[in-house]
Amino acid sequence: MExxxxxxxxxxxxxxxxxxxxxxxxxxxxxxxxxxxIIDKLLQAASMAPxxxxxxxxxxxxxxxxxxxxxxxxxxxAENKKAANAFSDDKQQRYQQLKLEGILEAPLNIAVFYKPxxxxxxxxxxxxxxxxxxxxxxxxxxxxxxxxxxxxxxxVSILNPEEIKQILNAPTENKLVAYLxxxxxxxxxxxxxxxxxxxxxxxxxxxxxYSEGYP
Amino acid sequence: MExxxxxxxxxxxxxxxxxxxxxxxxxxxxxxxxxxxIIDKLLQAASMAPxxxxxxxxxxxxxxxxxxxxxxxxxxxAENKKAANAFSDDKQQRYQQLKLEGILEAPLNIAVFYKPxxxxxxxxxxxxxxxxxxxxxxxxxxxxxxxxxxxxxxxVSILNPEEIKQILNAPTENKLVAYLxxxxxxxxxxxxxxxxxxxxxxxxxxxxxYSEGYP
Numbered sequence: 001m002e003x004x005x006x007x008x009x010x011x012x013x014x015x016x017x018x019x020x021x022x023x024x025x026x027x028x029x030x031x032x033x034x035x036x037x038i039i040d041k042l043l044q045a046a047s048m049a050p051x052x053x054x055x056x057x058x059x060x061x062x063x064x065x066x067x068x069x070x071x072x073x074x075x076x077x078a079e080n081k082k083a084a085n086a087f088s089d090d091k092q093q094r095y096q097q098l099k100l101e102g103i104l105e106a107p108l109n110i111a112v113f114y115k116p117x118x119x120x121x122x123x124x125x126x127x128x129x130x131x132x133x134x135x136x137x138x139x140x141x142x143x144x145x146x147x148x149x150x151x152x153x154x155x156v157s158i159l160n161p162e163e164i165k166q167i168l169n170a171p172t173e174n175k176l177v178a179y180l181x182x183x184x185x186x187x188x189x190x191x192x193x194x195x196x197x198x199x200x201x202x203x204x205x206x207x208x209x210y211s212e213g214y215p
Numbered sequence: 216m217e218x219x220x221x222x223x224x225x226x227x228x229x230x231x232x233x234x235x236x237x238x239x240x241x242x243x244x245x246x247x248x249x250x251x252x253i254i255d256k257l258l259q260a261a262s263m264a265p266x267x268x269x270x271x272x273x274x275x276x277x278x279x280x281x282x283x284x285x286x287x288x289x290x291x292x293a294e295n296k297k298a299a300n301a302f303s304d305d306k307q308q309r310y311q312q313l314k315l316e317g318i319l320e321a322p323l324n325i326a327v328f329y330k331p332x333x334x335x336x337x338x339x340x341x342x343x344x345x346x347x348x349x350x351x352x353x354x355x356x357x358x359x360x361x362x363x364x365x366x367x368x369x370x371v372s373i374l375n376p377e378e379i380k381q382i383l384n385a386p387t388e389n390k391l392v393a394y395l396x397x398x399x400x401x402x403x404x405x406x407x408x409x410x411x412x413x414x415x416x417x418x419x420x421x422x423x424x425y426s427e428g429y430p
Contacts (some may be wrong), residue, residue, distance in 0.1 A: 003402050003403055004231070004235045004403065005365055006231075006235075006362070006364070007364045010228055010232070010363055011364055013225055013229075013323065014228075014229070014260075014359060014360060014363045015226055015256075015259075015260070015360075016219070016221075017221065017225070017229060018263040018360070020219045020221075021263070021265070021267055037327045040420070041226075041230075043420045043424060044230075045229075045230070045233055047234070047417075047418070047420055047423075048233040048234055049233075049355070050236070050238055050355075050370065052370075053409065053414070053415065054370055054407050054409035054410055054414060054415040054417075056414065056415075056417070056418045056423070058423055059417075059423045059424075059425065059426070060243065060423060060424045060425070061424075061425045061426070061428060061429070062252070062424065062426050062427070062428055063428075064427070065427050066312065068427055068428065079340070079341045081405070082341075083337075083338075083340040083341070086340060087335060095337065098337075100337075100338065103343070117326070118304060122298075122313075122315075122409065122414065123315065123372045123373055124312065124372065125294070125298040125301060125373065126294045126374055127374065127376055127391075128353075129347070129392075130372040132344070132348075133347075133348075133351045133392070133393070136348045136351035136352060136355070137351060137354075137355045137358075139352075140265075140351070140352045140355040141355070142414070143352075144229060144359070145226070145229060145230075145233070147221070148221045148225055148226040148229045149221070151417075155265065155267075157267055157338045157339065157341065157342045157345040158338055158341055158342075159341055159342065160341050161396065162342070166430060168428040169428045169429045169430070170429050171429075175346075177348070178348070187218050188218055188219065192269050194269035194337065195269055198268065199268070199269060200268065200269040200271075202262075202269075202271070203262070205255070205258045205262055205400070208271070208273055208274045208275060208330075208427070209274075209275045209276075209277065210274065210275070210276045210277070211276070211277050212276070212277070212278055212279070212280050212283055213276060213278075213381060213382070213383040213384045213385075214384045214385050214386065215384070
């Protein structure tokens, strides 16, 4: 099992996967349930993520209950109202027309937490965020594995993390890293929705790369 | 291009990739250079990552210069000395025997920064960390693409981020998210080194998953 060599074909397949991964929202989810077997594959993918000091500091709360989803959706609505105010008049109008989450429409929600270790973690001293970052790597693994199974995923960040913790009875020390919505989809868009709708432009690689340091 | 369907075979290939991705350290890097074409593929993979509000808030500094690497390696040495003190006597001895980075041995280092936006970012209000988290998704994409090209990557977190910023002349507002070492390898281990060496045990999935909330 050591030294497995991947081929050019394998690289192309990964490129395709990265290219076709989308953030999916409520206007695109189907209500078909996701089976336990599929959920297990998603969690297996998460568990293969890198983690600082092999600390595996992730916890996952699977949510299918309509009442709990509704509480989370209410929290989104309140936070989203505040969020809209950050934008100027014309952009605010465009903002309000966007569907930004699929909490109720997606058959499965997953709240993803960072669980701090009670003992010292190798590598987590000078940059304490390394723990949370490990959890994000696990989320990206889930996202790619979902896409490989033709399942859509949307990451909802417009939520008050402390209030979501209360809804889910999460331990005080846990930190909410992400709230994910998953389901089969009507369609995967060919490009990110915010790119298609010209909310933001795609950056060129040249504009974000420096050599040996900043000028 | 919409609605590309992936197959069971594609899913298995992704599983293989996730399973064979390793954190590679200096005892395993070869000095063979990484070509510009390959580096471009890595950065393309990064640019396909999800980002909050399509903000693409990542910046990459490519480092091959021996003198700059030496400065970073010196910073690692100082931070690592402090880090060792967190562990009790027996574990401290084991800690000191571990090779935890490959800054000088890897032909390519990449410092990865989060660049905060000057204007409001859609989705980055209630959970401000969403910006940094986007950068971590880009790093995980690089990691998987590297592995698909049979290139090893190690994430060094035992560094003083402010001092690394100084070495690289980074703008004050930028945040160092990760310092990566990349190169071809002697071998990819079959399991994470810290698991093989019994530094930490692998957690079961069952132990980190909850349903509808915490008990």
